[in-house]
Amino acid sequence: MQERGPAHGVRPRRPGGGQAAQAGRRAEGTDRGAHRARRPDPERSADQGPGREAAAVGVPPRRGSGTPDLPLLIPGPPGGPTQRGSMADDKALTTRAADFSAWYNEVIARAQLADYSPVRGCMVIRPNGYAIWEQMQQALDRMFKDTGHQNAYFPLFIPQSFLAREAEHVEGFAPETAVVTIGGGKVLEEPLVVRPTSETIIYAMYAKWIQSWRDLPLLINQWANVVRWEMRTRLFLRTTEFLWQEGHTAHATEEEAEAETLMILGIYRRFAEEWMAMPVLTGRKSDGEKFAGALRTYAIEALMQDNKALQAGTSHNLGQNFAKAFDVTFQTADGGLGHVWNTSWGVSTRLVGGLIMTHSDDVGLVCPPRLAQYQVVIVPIYRKDEERVAVIEAAERLQQTLRAANIRVHLDARDGLKPGAKYYEWESKGAPFRLELGPRDLAAEQVMLARRTGGKEPIPMAGIGDRIHVEIDAMQQALLGAAVARREAGTIRGATREQLVEAMNGAGGFVYGGWCGDATCENDIKDQTKATIRVLPDEEFRSDPAPTRCIWCNRDAVTEAVWAKAY
RNA sequence: CGGGGCGUAGCGUAGCCUGGUAGCGCGCCUGCUUCGGGAGCAGGAGGUCGCCGGUUCAAAUCCGGCCGCCCCGACCA
Structure with missing residues (x-):
């Protein structure tokens, strides 16, 4: 990549490429399906699927999103017309499991992160x-x-x-x-x-x-x-x-x-x-x-x-x-x-x-709070006009409080949208935290805190700035931890040549192995598996014991390498 | 550059075979009722049917050419 x-x-110098590479690619395409179900879903721990999240909040899962058990990591059907997902009449995104590429594009479109330019290959941010x-x-x-x-x-x-x-x-x-x-x-x-x-x-x-x-x-x-x-x-x-x-x-x-x-x-x-x-x-x-x-x-x-x-x-x-x-x-x-x-x-x-x-998950963007445009979005809830006045006023005060605490906050005071619609919108846009503020909360001097990664609970208004900072740190840690767990689940160490080939034909991931240092092996691996050496890992990441043989030619290894298919 | 597919409203599409009023969903605008997880009703706006030419009384529809986009390769990584 x-x-x-x-x-x-x-x-990289262009390796020979040619027939072998093409044959390998074709094979990969055809038997990809056979490898699908094999690997346990490394994703689970890393991400709150919509189903899980919904359960935490006590709402039935939305249609099309309640399939948390499908393994991810699977490209869509080869060549299939999958990405035509009609986002217009179906509010759910194409799932990662169904078609990762289509999902990626839809997350970006839904969150309004970027758009295509009139010039091919260029992007409007x-x-x-x-x-x-x-x-x-x-x-x-x-x-x-x-x-x-x-x-x-x-x-x-x-x-x-x-x-x-x-x-x-x-x-x-x-x-x-x-x-x-x-x-x-x-x-x-x-x-x-x-x-x-x-x-x-x-x-x-x-x-x-x-x-x-x-x-x-x-x-x-x-x-x-x-x-x-x-x-x-x-x-x-x-x-x-x-x-x-x-x-x-x-x-x-x-x-x-x-x-x-x-x-x-x-x-x-x-x-x-x-x-x-x-x-x-x-x-x-x-x-x-x-x-x-x-x-x-x-x-x-x-x-x-x-x-x-x-x-x-x-x-x-x-x-x-x-x-x-x-x-x-x-x-x-x-x-x-x-x-x-x-x-x-x-x-x-x-x-x-x-x-x-x-x-990100099948609902849309998930953005770590330290990089989020708005770390907190306030959604006011009201029925009657009197309630509206009181709630909006309280929401503005809350916004000021959070700003004073150095938190990036946005008050979504748009009228004419029901709160639920706003929830979905901000979830797809990746806002880490949502604060729901309604008449009942005003009376109780509290506010409902909903996390993008799942979970919703009332928290007291008093000391809310400190509380949000604690939440931000916790989510930041949780996201990193989940991502580390996912990476480890997708990593094979001390792999054999067969394991390397199998992994690249199937689930992918990082494959650690010895390397003789010869570019011939590097190129052959690339031609036959599409995997490249991503890095010769720094000491901290190396395996113990260190591999002694080249994963490909079985000669003495001069170093350890990490292979993967890359973007 | 090779193979395949597709161009109809902002998005997704029906209509094309068998020529005759351009339709639907979402979105958008206005109003009223709504509002604690994607609101309802009513009324609206919005279309050179990719472009050029041909056939025809009449072309989104049939024919020819061109342009653009997407996918798979090549290339690149």
């Missing part, structure tokens, strides 16, 4: 989706600033010749760049590439800015859009244009650059876990999967509910490749001249897709 870090560019991205930006930006980075902005257009300066880099990106050849009605002397990533333009500038070791390290990040001409696109996961941050640093020594690369990887991991409640594996990419132009690429990898992996962020040690290509030199303390050591790292709006596929 594609790297959405600056990493993005990871451009709607306010609800952009709000999540803004929360992500704020959290990440804080972490970057706290570690000494500054923001800057480099231009969208890059002289075409710049891309060519680094051999691997140009090979990786040339096929997917958009190129401007006309400006102001005149054919340009040199075509301009719309940046697919900014290494070249940035290091060209660094060459001007860096003279002495005293100018190092240079730690810059930019928030920007980039364009990659993808053939097949999916909302948030892979679009022609997307938003991201790309950090670019220059250091005096290789050790410093490596430390920076790993430090950022740690930030990405922390962000994924603490803010997105999305557990990730960290590790290094194989040479075949690394960024075009990097020495080493590290990544965070998450497992989605359909048991496919998502590369959620990448951090590269670029060595001196770009420094040499762009002549970024500096005078050392002892008077010598050296090339700087660079890193680059990024995460993109793809994270929003990861968020959706990690937590």
